[in-house]
Amino acid sequence: MLFAVFLPVLLAIFIPYLSKWKENIHTGFFVLLAPLAIFIYFIFSIGNGFDPVWQKYQWIPSLNIGFDFYLDGLSLLFVLLISGIGTLVTLYSIYYLDKSERLDQFYVYLLLFMTAMFGVVLSDNVYVLYTFWELTSISSFLLIGYWNHREGSRYGAMKSMLITVFGGLSMLGGFILLHLVTGTTSIQEMIAQADVILQSDYFAAIFAFVLLGAFTKSAQFPFHIWLPDAMEAPTPVSAYLHSATMVKAGIFLVARFTPIFSGDEWFFVIVSGVGILTLCWASYMAVRQTDLKGILAFSTVSQLGMIMAMLGFGTKTAIYAAVFHILNHATFKGSLFMVAGIVDHESGTRDIRKLGGLATLMPISATLAFFGTFSMAGVPLPFLNGFYSKEKFFTAATELPETSIWLAELLQQAIPYLAVFGSIFTFVYSMYFVFGTFTGHKQLEKLPAKPHEAPIGMLLSPMILVLGVVVIGLFPNMVNSTFLAHTAEAIYGKPVETHIKFWHGWITPLFMSIAVVVFGAILAYTRKGWQGIYTFLPGKLSFNKAYDFIVDQLEKSSARITNRYMNGSLRRYMVLILTAILIGAFSTLWITDGFALDTSDIASVTIHEVVVAVAMAIAAISTIFTRNKIAAILILGVVGYGLSLLFVLYRAPDLALTQLVVETITVALFLLCFYHLPNLREQTELASQKFTNVAISVGFGVLMTTVAISAHSTKGFETISDYFLEKSYKLGGGDNVVNVILVDMRGLDTLFEIVVLGIAALGIYALIKLRNKKGAEK
Structure with missing residues (x-):
């Protein structure tokens, strides 16, 4: 699984090189291989005898953090969605994005997002899950803002990142508390300690923090506002991130922690309450939109609310209906996003007010849209998968569990009516989308381009998704016991046995469906007559x-x-920084009783060390009063060379030599730099400023002395010097322990320090060249 998770990001490394051949072969064909290979690899995990799979790889064992991957029915469903829809979206993008686009950047971002999503759904370690979680926000930000020359793209990208990262940080707080309560970072081990978590004093905070992360990512009310603005992204991004993958990460999180949180009665109130409210509000607002992707954005929010509500119900029927609808929604919504992109690509607009009558010009696209929208609307036809999961939703809404909370009882009574209300507007916006685009009068004069059918390459992906709609609709039990039952069991905690069929008799869910179709058809037909209601609400x-x-x-x-x-004052910056250090350090020492004084193992002090130390102190103080910059540098050099003498006196010749070399080079560099600066001059300072300078200087000196004494006198951990003395010659082949540490044992640190200096040198060189160039132009 490790290879499968990181395969996309490994391929992303080579995309900039592969994109150089884009004039001969589209970069997307190379990218297509990664999600396709992963989909084929995991598809063989489907079966009647599926058992969870663990794979663990150490990362930071001292903190109990590792790449612990756990594949069960729930993660398998999402892995197949991420890889399967990812394959189709990549194929679609090959024909949607022109070769003149910045394809290397687009596909690098897309592959980065794939890896992030695989990491989210497969990680069993909460901290690794959080790392991948935030990586989805970052990569989503890059994909939404891909067309960064558009103000709307920049606004939508920033909005999505601010809201989802805010929720992600909240979720991290919940994970930290879970770790503290359970003593483990494994989600499965936390689930095994569900009773401990429920009885913990931190449960309310854990519950709120984790759900906040889930609600923001899955665009639940009122955090749904980022999703419509994310439609500024290219359509392949919308079809992938905002219908099948990223927005379902929050759904996945709630599903994964349901075995823990469902033990509390407020789980139903909050999760189902927010979910059903999101369903009703977003479906109502979708009818107001005039942009095709705007309609689909609000429809996605409403469908996510519906799934969230079912997870909150917590019953066996509701859990199964939720996972079934996750699969169905990916098929019909992914195809509809692609159809919307085709309409935009071929006509030059997504404004539904300018569209109409395109069925005769784009018959294949129209057919695909009819299947997708009718499935989304839950029209009772046996070859539409959306109807089956919607019927399960109605069934679950009428079979809610008993509760002792009065608010939960009130919600139970309202949910069936709210479910019908939300579904009626789902029917309305579905009909609005398909009939407003493909039927009615043509308005070719309002279109930027003459519409025509898309090439077969662009139609292939939505065709496959619509084929999935039909096949699942005709043979729903094909994915039942072999696949969806395992997914539901991973959430519910017990085996989930069910049978899917089209006709259940004259039962309440059927009458609810009839009401949806009847009232939905009436509202869809009379939409223009009542649309003025939006001027009052909202x-x-x-x-x-x-x-x-x-x-x-x-x-x-x-x-x-x-x-x-x-304000540009270097003095003020230093005052603020040093004051913060003084307060923070002394406070910590005081609170932790950190000061210690131990003189048992210090070397004896002779007159030689005293003389050198006094000379260094006099030189350091003299730099304050000198007004000659050359003299100040030379006097400062006395401090450095004095330190070298102390190293010699205390028998550290290697450190003395290093200090001599560094001090000589530093003094030389200072002399070269200060030659070009004006002479030092006395500045007029207020008495308060002088007092502040003296207080901070003395305070900082006292602090460093205190820290040095305490650090030497405190033996909180076993010394590591013996290890280095014993191993330096064996491992590094050198008698000089310090050199072996720097070159061998901490060689990477030294290398990166050199790299940093090299980068700084290049930056300085570039600035000098830039200044010289500007001077020459003037």
């Missing part, structure tokens, strides 16, 4: 305005605070 109210206000105020407040201390 009217001028907007969560987007609230978000913009909060971000604007944060920016203004931070600017005001920053401008108060960032």
Whole structure:
């Protein structure tokens, strides 16, 4: 599994080189191989005898952090969605993105996102899961902002990252508390200690923090506002991230922790309450949109709310319906996003007010859209998979578990009606999407380009997804016991036996479906007559305005605070930095009782050391009063050379030699640099400034002395000097222990220090060349 997880990011390393051949072969053909290979690898895990698989790889064993991958029914469902839809999206992008685009960047971002999603759904270690979780936010930010020349793309990318990263940090807090309560970083071991977690004093905080991370990522109300703005991304990104993968990461998180959280009655109230509210609000708002991808964005939010609500129900039927709808939603919504991209690609617009009558010009696309939208609407036809999972949703809504919380009882009574309400508007926006685009009068004069059918390469991916809609609809039990039952069992904790069939008799869910179709058809037909309701609800109210206000105020407040201390005064910066260090360090020493004084193992002090130390002190103080810059540098050199003498006196010739070399080079560099600077001059300072300077200088000196004495006198850990003395010659072949440590045992540290210096030197050289060039132009 390790190779499967990191295969996309390994391929991403070579994309910049492979993209050089894009004029002859589209870069997407190389990228296609990674998700296809992963899909084929994992597809063989489907079967009646599926057992969870563990694979563990150490990373930071001292912190109990490792790449611990766990494959069960739940993670298998998501792995197949990520790789399968990823393969189709990559194929679609080959024909959607022109070779003139920055394909190398696009596919690097896409492969990075694939790795991040694989890591999220397969990781059993909470900290590794969080790492991949935030990587999905970063890679999503890059993909949404891919067309960064557009203001909308930049705004949508920043908005999505701010909201999802905020939730991710909250989730991290929950993971840390889980670790503290259970003493483990393994999710499966945490599930085994569910009773301990439920009885913990930290449970409320854990519950809130983890759910906040899930709600923000899966665009639940009121955090749903980032998803519509993310539609500024290229359509392949929308079809992949915002229908099948990233937005379902929050669903996955709730599903994974359901065995823990479902033991508390508030799990139903919060998760189902937020989910059903999201379903109703987003489906209602979808009808208001005029952009095809905007309609699909709000429809995605509503479908995610529906799945979230079913997970909150917590019953066997609801859990099975949730996983079934996760699969179905990926098929019909992925195909619809691709169809919307085809319409935009071939007509030049996604504005549904300018579209209409395209069925005769784009018959294949229209057919695909009809299958996708009718499945999304849950129309009772036996060859549409969406109807089956929607019926399961209605069944689960009428079979809610008993509860002792009055709010939960109230919610139980309202959920069946809210489910029908949300589904009615789902039917309305589905009909609005398909009929508003492909039927009615043609408005070719309003279109930037004359529409025509897309090439077969662009149609192939939505065709495969629609084929999935039909095949699952005709043979729903094909994926039942061999696949979905294992997924539901991983969430529910017990075997889930069910049989899917089209006709169940005249039962309540059927009447609910009939009500949805009847009232939905009426509202869809009369949409223009009642659409004025949106001027009252939501009217001028907007969560987007609230978000913009909060971000604007944060920016203004931070600017005001920053401008108060960032005034260009080097003295003020040093005062603030050193004051913070003094307060922090002394406070820590005081709280932890960290000061210690032990003189039992120090060397004896002779007159020679005293003379050198006094000379160094006099030289250091003299630098304050001298007004000649050359003299100040030379006097400062006395301090460095004095330190070399102390090393000699205390029998550390290697350190003395190193100090001599460094001090000589430093003094020489200072002399070269200060030659070009103006002479030092006395500055007029207020008495308060002088007092501050003296206080900070003395305080910092006392601090460093205190830290040095305490560090020497405190033996909190076993010394490692004996290890280096024993192993330096055997491992490094050198008698000089310090050199062996620097060159061999800490060779990478030394290498990177050299690299940093090299980069700094190149930067300085570039600045000098740039200054000389500007001077020549003037």
